[in-house]
Amino acid sequence: MSKKCELTGKMPLKGHKVSHANNKTKRRFLPNLKKVKFKSKILKKSLRLTVSNAGIRSVDKKGSFDEFIKFAKTRNLSLRLKKIKRSLLSKSA
Numbered sequence: 001m002s003k004k005c006e007l008t009g010k011m012p013l014k015g016h017k018v019s020h021a022n023n024k025t026k027r028r029f030l031p032n033l034k035k036v037k038f039k040s041k042i043l044k045k046s047l048r049l050t051v052s053n054a055g056i057r058s059v060d061k062k063g064s065f066d067e068f069i070k071f072a073k074t075r076n077l078s079l080r081l082k083k084i085k086r087s088l089l090s091k092s093a
Contacts, residue, residue: 005031007055007068009076038065042091043084066092 004011010031016024032053039046041064051059062068069077069085070092077085 002050003030003033004050004078005033005052005055006049006078006081007051007072007076008058010052010054040066040069040084040088042066042088047084049081 012031013029015027015029017027018024033050034053034056035048036051036056037046037048038059043066047065059065059068062071066088069081069088072085074082074085
């Protein structure tokens with residue numbers, strides 16, 4: 001399973017764990033990923049995606065999954081969602 005959000009493109013970051021004695025050891029900051037089911041009203045199907053908590057909140061803010069996909073930047077979306085975006089835009093036009 002890829003540790004990348006399919007909606008926002010968030011990926012793990014690298015950094016240091018710093019102790020009280022200021023010793024630095026390498027660590028990874030992982031995104032808060034969840035498997036979520038979204039329903040598309042225009043395409044009339046549901047999708048199961050690996051999405052970060054921030055991605056879920058972004059979809060909620062736009063109102064629906066279809067509205068989010070219409071206005072989302074294509075470079076942040078996964079390959080699967082890029083195809084869905086193309087079909088969604090062609091059906092809604």
